[in-house]
Amino acid sequence: MKYSYITHLECPKCGKTYEENRIQQLCQCGSPLLVRYDLEKVKETINREDMKNRPNTLWRYHELLPVHHQENVVSLGEGMTPLKKLPYLGADYGLNNLYMKDEGIIPTGSFKTRGASVGISKAKELGVKHLAMPTNGNAGAAWALYAAKANIKATIVMPLDAPEITRKEVYIAGGDLYLINGLISDAGKVVGSLVQEQGVYDASTLKEPYRIEGKKTMGYEIVEQLGWKVPDVILYPTGGGVGIIGIYKAILELQQLGWIEQGKLPRLVAVQAEGCAPIVEAWKKGEKESVFFENSTTCAFGINVPKALGDFLVLEGIYATKGCAIAVSEEALLEAQKLVASLEGNFICPEGAATFAAVKTLREQGWIREDEHVVCLNTGLGLKYPETVEIEDVETLQPGQQILIKN
Amino acid sequence: MKYSYITHLECPKCGKTYEENRIQQLCQCGSPLLVRYDLEKVKETINREDMKNRPNTLWRYHELLPVHHQENVVSLGEGMTPLKKLPYLGADYGLNNLYMKDEGIIPTGSFKTRGASVGISKAKELGVKHLAMPTNGNAGAAWALYAAKANIKATIVMPLDAPEITRKEVYIAGGDLYLINGLISDAGKVVGSLVQEQGVYDASTLKEPYRIEGKKTMGYEIVEQLGWKVPDVILYPTGGGVGIIGIYKAILELQQLGWIEQGKLPRLVAVQAEGCAPIVEAWKKGEKESVFFENSTTCAFGINVPKALGDFLVLEGIYATKGCAIAVSEEALLEAQKLVASLEGNFICPEGAATFAAVKTLREQGWIREDEHVVCLNTGLGLKYPETVEIEDVETLQPGQQILIKN
Numbered sequence: 001m002k003y004s005y006i007t008h009l010e011c012p013k014c015g016k017t018y019e020e021n022r023i024q025q026l027c028q029c030g031s032p033l034l035v036r037y038d039l040e041k042v043k044e045t046i047n048r049e050d051m052k053n054r055p056n057t058l059w060r061y062h063e064l065l066p067v068h069h070q071e072n073v074v075s076l077g078e079g080m081t082p083l084k085k086l087p088y089l090g091a092d093y094g095l096n097n098l099y100m101k102d103e104g105i106i107p108t109g110s111f112k113t114r115g116a117s118v119g120i121s122k123a124k125e126l127g128v129k130h131l132a133m134p135t136n137g138n139a140g141a142a143w144a145l146y147a148a149k150a151n152i153k154a155t156i157v158m159p160l161d162a163p164e165i166t167r168k169e170v171y172i173a174g175g176d177l178y179l180i181n182g183l184i185s186d187a188g189k190v191v192g193s194l195v196q197e198q199g200v201y202d203a204s205t206l207k208e209p210y211r212i213e214g215k216k217t218m219g220y221e222i223v224e225q226l227g228w229k230v231p232d233v234i235l236y237p238t239g240g241g242v243g244i245i246g247i248y249k250a251i252l253e254l255q256q257l258g259w260i261e262q263g264k265l266p267r268l269v270a271v272q273a274e275g276c277a278p279i280v281e282a283w284k285k286g287e288k289e290s291v292f293f294e295n296s297t298t299c300a301f302g303i304n305v306p307k308a309l310g311d312f313l314v315l316e317g318i319y320a321t322k323g324c325a326i327a328v329s330e331e332a333l334l335e336a337q338k339l340v341a342s343l344e345g346n347f348i349c350p351e352g353a354a355t356f357a358a359v360k361t362l363r364e365q366g367w368i369r370e371d372e373h374v375v376c377l378n379t380g381l382g383l384k385y386p387e388t389v390e391i392e393d394v395e396t397l398q399p400g401q402q403i404l405i406k407n
Numbered sequence: 408m409k410y411s412y413i414t415h416l417e418c419p420k421c422g423k424t425y426e427e428n429r430i431q432q433l434c435q436c437g438s439p440l441l442v443r444y445d446l447e448k449v450k451e452t453i454n455r456e457d458m459k460n461r462p463n464t465l466w467r468y469h470e471l472l473p474v475h476h477q478e479n480v481v482s483l484g485e486g487m488t489p490l491k492k493l494p495y496l497g498a499d500y501g502l503n504n505l506y507m508k509d510e511g512i513i514p515t516g517s518f519k520t521r522g523a524s525v526g527i528s529k530a531k532e533l534g535v536k537h538l539a540m541p542t543n544g545n546a547g548a549a550w551a552l553y554a555a556k557a558n559i560k561a562t563i564v565m566p567l568d569a570p571e572i573t574r575k576e577v578y579i580a581g582g583d584l585y586l587i588n589g590l591i592s593d594a595g596k597v598v599g600s601l602v603q604e605q606g607v608y609d610a611s612t613l614k615e616p617y618r619i620e621g622k623k624t625m626g627y628e629i630v631e632q633l634g635w636k637v638p639d640v641i642l643y644p645t646g647g648g649v650g651i652i653g654i655y656k657a658i659l660e661l662q663q664l665g666w667i668e669q670g671k672l673p674r675l676v677a678v679q680a681e682g683c684a685p686i687v688e689a690w691k692k693g694e695k696e697s698v699f700f701e702n703s704t705t706c707a708f709g710i711n712v713p714k715a716l717g718d719f720l721v722l723e724g725i726y727a728t729k730g731c732a733i734a735v736s737e738e739a740l741l742e743a744q745k746l747v748a749s750l751e752g753n754f755i756c757p758e759g760a761a762t763f764a765a766v767k768t769l770r771e772q773g774w775i776r777e778d779e780h781v782v783c784l785n786t787g788l789g790l791k792y793p794e795t796v797e798i799e800d801v802e803t804l805q806p807g808q809q810i811l812i813k814n
Contacts, residue, residue: 052460053459056463056487057489074752076489076491076509076751076752076753077488077489077491077509077512080463081484082464082483082484082514084483084484088556102483102484102514104514105484105512105513105514106512107489107509107511107512107752107753108754109516109788109790130812145748145752145753145754146752147752148748148749148750148751148752149495149750149751149752155810155812157804157810160803164793165790165793167798167801168754168793168796168798169754169789169790171796171798171801172744172745172748172749172754172789172796173748173749173752173754174748174749176812177798177801178801178802178803178804178810179801179802179803179804180803180804180805180806180808181803181804181805181806182805182806186806186807189806189807190804190808190809190810193809194809194810194812198812200812337579338579341552341555341579341580341581342555342579342580342581343555343556344483344555344556345481345483345514345552345553345554345555345556345580346483346514346552347515347552347575347576347579347580381516381788381790382576382579383516383572383576383788383790383791384790386571386572386575389575389578389579391574391575391578391584394574394578394584394585394586395585395586396567396585396586396587396588397564397585397586397587397588397597398587398588398589399587399588399589399593399596400593400596401587401597402597402600402601403562403564403585403597403601405537405562405583405601405605405607
């Protein structure tokens with residue numbers, strides 16, 4: 001019994017394969033690489049019932065993850081986040097089976113942790129001593145913290161506008177932090193020259209092949225938590241799109257393993273903000289790739305990605321599953337954020353809130369039906385975005401003063 | 408098979424008993440009440456192996472919790488937080504078995520969630536429509552969010568100095584929020600008159616008997632996660648002290664159930680800040696109760712409690728387990744916070760950091776021995792305390808500028 005059944009890396013664009021036991025970044029053709037496993041061997045070796053007695057982290061699926069030796073696993077207890085049924089919000093939207101996969105309940109408070117745990121573990125196994133990445137905040141924070149535990153130096157470049165708390169996470173982890181007076185694409189150029197000229201490991205989104213493997217575990221977990229049933233619809237706030245790529249990959253792998261019903265795919269919905277909707281624009285036109293979205297802006301900072309390297313994989317996942325792409329307004333997502341808190345008691349991040357705003361619209365349009373099983377991905381804690389909540393009309397008392405309750 | 412084996416409430420001071428099927432607050436003698444169960448029946452009905460197949464929330468222990476009917480349970484997926492071994496920090500401190508129970512990985516990002524989930528669930532079962540509480544921030548946030556889900560009105564009074572993010576949590580939950588230009592004791596007086604004059608349910612610490620029951624599950628989990636073994640030492644950041652009271656109660660209950668070795672108790676350590684150390688002062692003098700600590704101050708806001716209602720129960724737990732009480736400086740706790748992040752990748756709250764600062768001192772003094780199993784309770788996320796991290800010397804780049812790595 002091996003810890004991992006990884007076999008090689010494969011380019012989804014040109015089909016070229018690569019060895020996985022040394023550092024690989026993009027394919028020669030410029031495409032991200034995907035990790036492949038000996039799924040037949042996995043099928044012979046374990047079955048889905050074995051998962052019951054596994055630890056409650058994403059490493060429960062270790063045979064389907066890329067790390068060969070357990071001692072290289074860098075874990076802070078990430079994964080198996082709650083999948084919660086939301087009865088009150090469901091009633092409000094006219095849905096009987098609305099769920100939230102709550103990625104706020106994870107170390108670093110964001111789903112970026114999954115990519116960091118798997119990505120850093122594999123980097124450690126490959127002997128990486130120094131990595132660099134551009135970030136809109138949460139990913140950099142997660143990678144810096146996991147890198148600290150792995151004793152890998154992490155150079156993190158983030159826009160001045162990224163959530164301030166994420167700077168502090170990088171800083172307290174002892175990361176090598178730089179701010180940039182620009183966008184994540186500007187940060188990406190800085191990292192690019194660092195990688196080229198100084199031989200640093202490039203941990204940019206999809207430029208290393210392993211964070212997808214961390215993110216795909218969200219797909220495994222949703223299905224396992226639903227009793228190995230595939231939901232009808234999964235909505236995902238889409239910036240770089242790694243989660244949607246990962247979830248799609250997870251579902252296909254589970255089908256090959258025979259752990260879920262053959263043929264049924266969840267309709268994957270890419271949710272974006274109106275202020276940054278390149279995937280939505282491409283999907284509307286039936287395109288296979290997106291175009292750089294000029295002057296992008298949204299308070300949901302994690303999905304302010306004007307052009308994603310993996311856009312073609314995101315669009316492939318949407319088309320193949322008969323999903324869709326939809327953009328929501330800032331007002332709609334902030335309203336959804338309030339509604340989730342006041343009806344269901346969850347203070348979620350604006351990116352996660354966007355998926356609920358999208359559900360509302362898609363239900364009104366009849367694209368989602370009343371009895372369908374619908375999973376919204378909340379990608380992180382509202383706590384990391386204090387500026388999305390503006391307090392109005394709160395009274396300040398002096399000691400000794402009393403409250404008169406108006407009913 | 409009943410969902411709960413609760414039988415009654417009991418005063419730990421005068422022994423008077425109370426019915427649990429109606430609203431009860433303090434004992435007539437002024438003491439908090441403790442919840443009692445038919446442990447013999449529980450022992451006949453279930454055993455510790457049954458826990459394996461239970462959901463990963465604190466409700467896995469429902470027979471030992473006070474809610475009769477499962478439909479009254481208000482849950483956001485709280486509990487079974489990670490118990491992590493910290494090898495690098497352990498090596499630094501000269502400890503082979505140092506653990507952190509990480510209460511940051513829980514809805515609302517703080518251990519207060521446990522008390523809120525059990526307290527609100529029982530309040531719902533008892534028909535409460537409106538509650539009020541004073542808070543240093545995290546408890547109010549948790550109770551407001553769970554109250555929202557339970558459709559109970561929550562009036563929350565917090566000092567102006569409480570962490571700002573917690574105001575926003577109360578606000579977005581739709582809570583009835585008041586700020587006060589004073590301390591939590593001033594907030595307590597405001598709530599007191601609201602309760603007396605307007606018949607609102609008093610959810611103040613220990614004035615309702617059920618939050619202890621939520622907190623005690625930390626004790627159950629630590630023991631279960633260690634394979635039903637009791638650790639040698641548990642360190643707990645002590646403000647109101649409900650956690651230490653709860654953990655002590657949990658250990659005694661597990662002994663009565665025969666689920667753990669008879670006789671062995673973990674040495675319980677109450678950790679306070681030098682700026683607010685009433686329990687430490689009392690323990691040093693061998694007193695049974697503490698004295699109000701004048702002009703208290705610490706950045707670890709959650710343990711800025713100058714006089715705790717349950718102080719006598721905290722001290723009893725320390726004496727009975729041969730534990731101790733120790734105060735740490737602000738510098739020491741902030742240093743520990745950095746060390747945990749840079750060695751172990753966890754950004755913890757200052758209250759949790761205080762327990763690590765205490766471990767360092769107690770190890771140096773020989774009070775903790777090299778091979779002992781030591782559990783530090785991190786009570787919440789560092790993310791909720793951005794002001795504890797001050798960033799120095801970070802460079803801001805202009806687009807196109809490059810980084811030169813100095814090795």
